[in-house]
Amino acid sequence: MRLLSLFAVAASTLPLTAMAAEPYSYAQPDQVRVTHLDLDLTIDFPQRELSGQATLKLDWKNPKAPSLVLDTRDLKIASIESVSADGKTAPLNYALAPRDKALGSKLTIATPTHPTRVRIVYATSPDAAGLQWLTPAQTAGKKLPFMFSQSESINARSWVPIQDSPAIRITYDAHIKATSDVRVVMSALNDAQHPLDGDYTFDQPHPIPSYLLAIAAGDIAAEATGPRSAVYAEPSMVHKAAHEFEDTEKMIATAERLYGPYRWGRYDLIVLPPSFPFGGMENANMTFATPTIVVGDKSLASVISHELAHSWSGNLVTNATWRDGWLNEGFTTYVQGRITEAVYGKSLADEEALLSARALEKSIGSMPANAQKLTPDLRGVDADDALSDVAYDKGSWFLRTLEQRFGRADFDAYLRSYFDHFAFQSITTEQMLAYMKPNLIDKYPGKMRWAEVQDWVYGSGIPKDAPLPDSPRFDAIDTERAAFLADKLTADKLDAKGWNTQEWMYFLDRLPDVTALAKIKALDDAWHLTGTPNAEIGMRWYVHAIVAGDKDVWPAAAEHMTRIGRLYLTLPLYKAFAKTPEGLAYAKQVYAKAMAGYHPLTQQAVEGILAKASPAKK
Numbered sequence: 001m002r003l004l005s006l007f008a009v010a011a012s013t014l015p016l017t018a019m020a021a022e023p024y025s026y027a028q029p030d031q032v033r034v035t036h037l038d039l040d041l042t043i044d045f046p047q048r049e050l051s052g053q054a055t056l057k058l059d060w061k062n063p064k065a066p067s068l069v070l071d072t073r074d075l076k077i078a079s080i081e082s083v084s085a086d087g088k089t090a091p092l093n094y095a096l097a098p099r100d101k102a103l104g105s106k107l108t109i110a111t112p113t114h115p116t117r118v119r120i121v122y123a124t125s126p127d128a129a130g131l132q133w134l135t136p137a138q139t140a141g142k143k144l145p146f147m148f149s150q151s152e153s154i155n156a157r158s159w160v161p162i163q164d165s166p167a168i169r170i171t172y173d174a175h176i177k178a179t180s181d182v183r184v185v186m187s188a189l190n191d192a193q194h195p196l197d198g199d200y201t202f203d204q205p206h207p208i209p210s211y212l213l214a215i216a217a218g219d220i221a222a223e224a225t226g227p228r229s230a231v232y233a234e235p236s237m238v239h240k241a242a243h244e245f246e247d248t249e250k251m252i253a254t255a256e257r258l259y260g261p262y263r264w265g266r267y268d269l270i271v272l273p274p275s276f277p278f279g280g281m282e283n284a285n286m287t288f289a290t291p292t293i294v295v296g297d298k299s300l301a302s303v304i305s306h307e308l309a310h311s312w313s314g315n316l317v318t319n320a321t322w323r324d325g326w327l328n329e330g331f332t333t334y335v336q337g338r339i340t341e342a343v344y345g346k347s348l349a350d351e352e353a354l355l356s357a358r359a360l361e362k363s364i365g366s367m368p369a370n371a372q373k374l375t376p377d378l379r380g381v382d383a384d385d386a387l388s389d390v391a392y393d394k395g396s397w398f399l400r401t402l403e404q405r406f407g408r409a410d411f412d413a414y415l416r417s418y419f420d421h422f423a424f425q426s427i428t429t430e431q432m433l434a435y436m437k438p439n440l441i442d443k444y445p446g447k448m449r450w451a452e453v454q455d456w457v458y459g460s461g462i463p464k465d466a467p468l469p470d471s472p473r474f475d476a477i478d479t480e481r482a483a484f485l486a487d488k489l490t491a492d493k494l495d496a497k498g499w500n501t502q503e504w505m506y507f508l509d510r511l512p513d514v515t516a517l518a519k520i521k522a523l524d525d526a527w528h529l530t531g532t533p534n535a536e537i538g539m540r541w542y543v544h545a546i547v548a549g550d551k552d553v554w555p556a557a558a559e560h561m562t563r564i565g566r567l568y569l570t571l572p573l574y575k576a577f578a579k580t581p582e583g584l585a586y587a588k589q590v591y592a593k594a595m596a597g598y599h600p601l602t603q604q605a606v607e608g609i610l611a612k613a614s615p616a617k618k
Ligand SMILES: [Zn+2]
Pocket: 001, 002, 306, 310, 328, 329, 332
């Protein structure tokens, strides 16, 4: 996933007792493991409901285990039965615990006979945290409703009763019914030629963690981008998106050359409506992506490099707990850079690495020591906040450091062997280290001390000698920015005509947090940043302008916040507005109009910002 982070240290609602190996699941995999899921669901748009049944195949680890414990959130359970090998069924007793705000409701099913399968008849809630239901008016085409899931980190449980822990892998198949005007896709093998008949079957033959369970349905068209890839999107978007992502096959071939075969068959991607709260989500076989990366010049295609990279780091070799999330996101951000370098050139890959490193340098000092670690203690941290920039940017920085020390050829060979060795397994940081020591660190003595590895993995902050890539273009921008701020260069004389998206991002990222209003006005007059269709540039620009007190940008900022539900691109504007009482009042008005189009996760995050900034009620 590519999000951006809000390491909410204070978001604690988690009871200490829930903190076993996996802090966010009630599952007891040492007693029994679900190995296969068979879903049979109907999509009901008017009711905003998925209903039907989930049949779970079980592998009993303890033959005397009294129960099967599952994770659920806001599910309505109608009945539960055992299914024996010959198909005979018998009702089972169960208890659904009161809802825990952080974890949902623990479902305990009494299993005196230790059946091979258990079937749960259920329906989702219209407010299911892992599903968003859009009215036709909230789509580009305005004709049909749209729905999509976002299961990572712990919201699969809001649409499937499951052991919702990344340590537990399942294969699945699904039979999904819908009205015949919508197309249904899932995180499995999809067929772009499937007729619109309202009756779909899916098969995911590889064992995946539950957070990769995904479904979407709506007015969805498809266009091929290669022999094993296609783009799905609303009809008005699909051709534009297929053009933006026409390098997909090149990216797959690059990753295969570096890290071994793509093992999943097809790699498709779906561009969702603008309310999708993330940049991209690496659902198995089908990446879910934000439309904000379809900008016409492929400049934000590295989100696709990132999600594709997860086909190795994350989906193939998976973090066993969310505390090990850097094994997914740090490795993936590194691999993303390698794909970007091969397909779009070293200059762009270096710029992206520098952007993330500089942003981390700026933010890490103000984080609590625990949050600065690749392996943070997650007690008291909400699951939605478990993955921070540290996992992505410090994790990838560590891997770039390893590459530099050991040399690209040996490090590439090592990484490929790592993916092969742990393929289709969920592993902890300690399992990764136990493999790294003999196969990299000790194999090439004198390149890196074990204590340095430990410092990267378990220490706070960024090690002093962490290497940064060179970027002459960024150096030139630093010089221009300094001259502009020192009144030695006027805004119109900045050499910005040829700046790409990343170069504008870098220029804006390193302006002072509070830039003088006159400088903001001069930049806007010269470069017309207000109203930019590029949301990465827009997000940075509006934050500077709002903080500088430029009220002229407010309507355009409001339009940006209303149009885009991607957390990373929208929350910074709410935070900037919330710094003054007048701005806060305006942000509340914007939210009142925008909220109906926001994903539940975005609503929750914005409401948190607005509440925190508002004076406490007596
Ligand atoms: Zn990711």
